[in-house]
Amino acid sequence: MSVTVEDLLKLPSLLGAGVAAGRSGLKKVVTSISVLEYANPEMMNDALFPGDFYGGEIAITGFINAREDVPLQLATIRRLYEGGEVGLILYYVGIFLKEIAPEVTALADELGFVLICMPKNRMDLRYSEVITEVMHAIISEQKRDTYLVGEMLERFGYLPESQRTVESVVRMLRDRLRCSLFLVDGRFRPVNVAVWPQAGVSSLAELEQFYHGEAPGLSKEMERLPSGRWVFCAPVRDADNAGLSLFLVREDQKLHAQLCLQAAEAVRLFIGVWSRGYGNVGIEELLKAILNDEPVKMRRLAEIFRVDVKSIHHMFLLMPEKGSGKKDRDLEREVRDASTFLGQYFEICISGTHQGIGVVFTGQECTTTEPEQILETFYEEADKDIRLVSCPGLQDTAQVRSAYLLCTEYAEDAGCIYPRRQILTGSELEFAGACRQTLDQGEKAILEKTACLKGLEEQDAELYRTLETFLLDADSNIARTAELLYLHKNTVKYRVGKLHAFFCCRIQKMPEAGRLYEAAAVLRLLRDSALSKRTKEGGKV
Template sequence: MSATVENLSALPCLKEAEVLAGHGGLYKIVASISVLEYADVDSLQNDLFNNNEFSGGEIVISGLVNIKDNVDAQCANIRKLAQVGEVGLILYYVGIFMPTVDQRLIDLANELDFVLICMPRNRMNLRYSEVISEVMEAIFKDQNDNSYFVNEILERVSHLPRAQRNVETVLRMVSDRLHISLFLTDLSYHILNYVAWPRTLNLSLETLIGQLEAALPGETAQIRLHETEAWLHHAPLIWNDKIQMHLFLIKENAPLSTALQRHAIELVKLSVHIWNSKHSEFVMSELVQAILNDEPMNMRRLANYFRIDVASINNMWVIRPCKMSTKPGEEKHIQHQILDLTKGILKNRCRTLVIDRYDDSVIVFMDKQSMVENSAALANELENALTQNEIDATLVLCYNLETTTDVREAYLAVSRDMENARKIFCHKKQLTLHEILFAQTCNDIVVAGEEKIKSELKEIVLLAHDDERKQIDLLNTLEVFLLDANCNIARTAALMFLHKNTIKYRIRCMSERLTYPVTKMPEVNSLYRACAIKRLLEYR
């Protein structure tokens, strides 16, 4: 049997457990199991999710003890685990530490197809080791019985979040499956990707490169790796009857079997075709992908080729059409239009400039210091050009990104929360990264449930009026004034097609009811957030 969540749930250690939610994910393959005990969301975000490498296919054991009474934090954990490709969570000690499993947690797991398994309640004699040993035994048996792992890994990758579907993820999965280190190089033996086994192994690339080049194509050579015997297999990757890349497989203590070598090579070739079709070419789109995926080796190689100072990049623009066309070829045509307009405006205005299409967006990287004009003026120029060409698109401005990791996190945030930001700032064609992150915060509040929403909206409840029409007018004016017009009365009047005096009168009425000016800090922060949440709720 395959080691799916459903099949593993039939193991003796899990027979008394109950699948509470996420039945849509029972078909997912489990490749490993781990324990999550300290479940503080901020710590997870900073110390685990942002810094660790995830390859998906993992099921997690936890009692969520330190957040046993915090349903919001429990939901946040489920969402984060699902985002990085985990397949499910086995809950222990419900009824002892965690009083019960809240319905919100169940609903979220169902929404994400994230399997939520509850071990027998009110039982203190449950042991993690029983589940860990039986699950790992089933996984090892499945791997031994099914030595052809190509289809399994391709399927696992296909279920990962889009940002993790790439060649490096496949290399990590192969490394975990076969306990080997892998190097992928171009024709000149420049390393594109590498994964070490174990991950903590400190490989000296300079020393290894000489050994890589010495290994003849198609042969296995014996080498020394940290005073240990190891076997290095050199596999040239061939397309169109030409060698395009080189794959090196390194295994310590014993050589890798010919069959497993063949499967690994086949899988890497397929992944290059599927997820990185131009990996063997020096093209600008690869540099964009390397930056967004935070692939240092690939990034350095491509940057050197293009003579681009990647370290100087601290600004990113993301231009994304508002609606995807259903007509064949039109979506790509619109992207090309956006690309041409952007290049025309920014060319010769930045010392470092990288522009290309990526997924459904056009991505721009630039260095702030060498821009000869104000960045806001350039953004306005691009917005006007898009409007004149009847292209409905949103421009997201991400400034002061100190590292390529910051760039990647910014792009992931834009991909995740662009639609919510558009709902909140519905009159804006330019958004900032801060507004994107603000949209995520507001959406988290909406997802948290009625109690949290009610608490956040209490400020604008003060604007209640006997005349329902007047109440609606006041709320609409407040939303436009704060969210769309940057507290500018003339801009608010223009957006609402009203006279400035009408806006002034409504603002005065709101200030009287609130007992403070609507622009007073820090009170305006609560009003701003409440208006944003109200707009999100209108789309539910």
């Protein structure tokens, strides 16, 4: 049995603590503990997360640097969750952090991210007591429980979908066994590398020299390298992959051969269940390596296919509508068609499918035609049950992955805000994400964001509908608004004039238009969320 969050609450140092939120995550496995306090929390958010946090860690914090910044607290919790963290232990509540905001507890409940609140108004509590007891409990349990495969599969099941990669499995094994792992192909080319300690030096070159560039097959036990390190090799093969080998390298002492074999089995099971064909050399593997943030594999495949990943500046996504029933082969055909079409206007780098989404990476433009016009032309010929997303201006593969995750997380929200658009931009998805985060922050944040529209919907529903359509659907175009509302242009002009009078400004003039635009989007998203909830709970509206 592994140590869970629930088990930690029985430790003497945590007996006075209470669960403030995220109870659904109490069964999550805890593998380590760390302290989360930074002089500049905003820099921490941007630079470190999700970073190298891969499943099972619980963090201690007092949110001292973010004690009055609820949005930053929410952003931090999201980043921790995305990296596979299981929860936070909050200290000094009532002293530095006056109270846990309702928005924070609501988000933690939604994510199943456990918030443990230490006794309030206590300055005599020490981080070291909890750290010592938690690590002792984890290490003691790891010595007793040597069934590594079950533990890894259990921990992996709690990871967010975006972190369910071979890279994550290899890193989790590194932290569990405190050794370096090297997953290589038949020609000794690295597919995944995880070095222990993280700041240590890779021993892959020594391995390649020691084995003369050829994996030796299954080891009977760890053997000594000239440097004094210990190494174990195990094949990782199934019916679909090209034949990989896993090397485990320990600096100080030997690992039991059974643990090494279990590590290889955990990797093989993951590949067989979640990543079939992993390690096969195909161009789509390069695409997946970019989107899954697997830098070693990405560089190796980029070299094989002679693709300069630095030349990727634009990502196009083909996202099937929910319930469209589109099959993989249909999506693959759409991607091929899109790649052929876009090849007339851009340098095509890579195209393929990933997690049920079509992806086309392009480089420099070969035309002066606007990307929006290009996509509109393509959409006229494409299946109408696909939503297109355009993400230009990408500087590196880290931005590519961030843009992809943004699209997958907020595509549904963007579809709610812009229901009449089949072509979206990365900026619109980012805007949709900001609107969703406003809703997640609770009633106070919603009221502050929508205060500028207060009273309009109740006073004149038709006028409000005109405003919403004018701003969100028609790009502030009167003719387009009239078309969408089935009205005469003069009627729309009259209503827009009334709106000018109501707000004492021209509604398409910045910065006033920006505030109205965002408020209308938040209200539309709120209305759609409430409608969806009632539909799920009652079966009908």
